[in-house]
Amino acid sequence: MKSKVYFSSTQARGYHENKISKIKKLYKAVRNSELFEKKDLVAIKLHFGELGNDTFIKPVFVRQVVDLVKEEGGKPFLTDTNTLYLGSRKNAADHLETALKHGFGFASTNAPIIIADGLMGESFREVEINKKHFEKAYIAGAIEEADSMIVLSHLKGHEMAGFGGAVKNLAMGCTNPHGKKEQHSTRPIADHLKCIGCGACVRVCPEDAIVLIDGKAVIDGAKCIGCGECMTVCPTKAIVLNWSEELLEFTEKMVEYAYAAVKNKPGKVIYFNFLLSITPDCDCVPWSDTSIVPDIGILASTDPVAIDKASLDLINQGGTDKFKSMRKETLGEVQINYGAEIGLGSKEYELIEI
Ligand code: SF4
Ligand code: SF4
Numbered sequence: 001m002k003s004k005v006y007f008s009s010t011q012a013r014g015y016h017e018n019k020i021s022k023i024k025k026l027y028k029a030v031r032n033s034e035l036f037e038k039k040d041l042v043a044i045k046l047h048f049g050e051l052g053n054d055t056f057i058k059p060v061f062v063r064q065v066v067d068l069v070k071e072e073g074g075k076p077f078l079t080d081t082n083t084l085y086l087g088s089r090k091n092a093a094d095h096l097e098t099a100l101k102h103g104f105g106f107a108s109t110n111a112p113i114i115i116a117d118g119l120m121g122e123s124f125r126e127v128e129i130n131k132k133h134f135e136k137a138y139i140a141g142a143i144e145e146a147d148s149m150i151v152l153s154h155l156k157g158h159e160m161a162g163f164g165g166a167v168k169n170l171a172m173g174c175t176n177p178h179g180k181k182e183q184h185s186t187r188p189i190a191d192h193l194k195c196i197g198c199g200a201c202v203r204v205c206p207e208d209a210i211v212l213i214d215g216k217a218v219i220d221g222a223k224c225i226g227c228g229e230c231m232t233v234c235p236t237k238a239i240v241l242n243w244s245e246e247l248l249e250f251t252e253k254m255v256e257y258a259y260a261a262v263k264n265k266p267g268k269v270i271y272f273n274f275l276l277s278i279t280p281d282c283d284c285v286p287w288s289d290t291s292i293v294p295d296i297g298i299l300a301s302t303d304p305v306a307i308d309k310a311s312l313d314l315i316n317q318g319g320t321d322k323f324k325s326m327r328k329e330t331l332g333e334v335q336i337n338y339g340a341e342i343g344l345g346s347k348e349y350e351l352i353e354i
Pocket of ligand 1: 208209210
């Protein structure tokens with residue numbers, strides 16, 4: 001069966017077509033009666049952005065969703081989880097400070113922030129899924145305990161996943177560092193012909209798994225947790241994976257975690273994808289590159305697979321797969337195909353422009 005995906009483009013010729021009013025229209029279109037009841041706790045899952053990044057979803061947009069939930073008597077809170085890698089969101093204290101620096105204070109968004117997996121990732125619930133790679137997954141406590149969830153995703157590229165949208169936001173974004181580590185079973189190697197010995201990978205590695213020997217990076221596979229941070233910072237693309245075997249497993253594992261994040265909330269999750277500032281890299285990186293295509297619009301759906309498929313189709317209008325042409329080894333399509341295969345959602349959709 002086709003899933004409905006509502007879409008509003010960025011074109012605007014009057015106040016009634018600004019992005020705020022479009023978010024309201026999309027919310028009213030996608031909101032189903034089961035989503036939440038009065039006094040229910042509604043997790044608004046977003047990404048506050050790594051310090052230095054500036055293309056995360058703007059607080060002014062988040063505010064609109066918060067106000068809409070409050071108007072209907074729900075109790076919204078903003079949430080994300082701690083990262084596996086070193087950076088400005090490694091624990092809840094740093095994470096909250098980063099969120100505030102990026103404008104997500106109560107005065108702006110009208111909602112409190114709860115880092116869903118606790119101070120250091122200790123808050124989680126086990127969710128049984130019995131899929132190919134995992135029998136159970138570790139979902140962040142506050143996300144699993146919330147009655148409902150509204151997932152706000154900034155659509156952009158990603159070094160290993162190909163792209164990041166709703167599925168990736170659920171997969172990596174709704175688990176604690178242990179769950180993130182389970183998904184990152186890949187182990188990169190450094191190509192010494194390309195390595196210039198700059199040491200950027202050594203500095204960023206959260207596990208001290210890289211040393212420079214004779215001016216070349218050497219990765220200790222026993223220490224490496226596969227987070228991929230060294231790949232992101234390497235200026236010469238010297239750090240690579242065994243792409244064909246490892247990326248398929250990584251991407252499928254992500255999809256299984258996404259399934260776990262919403263398994264116990266049937267009918268109680270809606271998704272917004274923001275196709276604005278579509279950068280080559282994730283908001284986890286401390287920079288924001290030029291957009292690869294002009295701003296397109298905002299989508300809303302109750303289906304994470306359908307909304308990601310519709311987002312990709314809009315970005316790739318004209319025929320070229322934009323994310324794949326930047327990183328040919330990545331397998332972004334697996335997020336869609338395996339998501340449909342395991343029942344996370346449908347890749348068949350009806351696009352309804354509003
Ligand atoms: S070697 Fe790279 S992938 Fe492994 S833990 Fe360090 S930064 Fe992460
Ligand atoms: S970041 Fe890349 S070029 Fe720099 S030391 Fe590491 S592998 Fe070598």
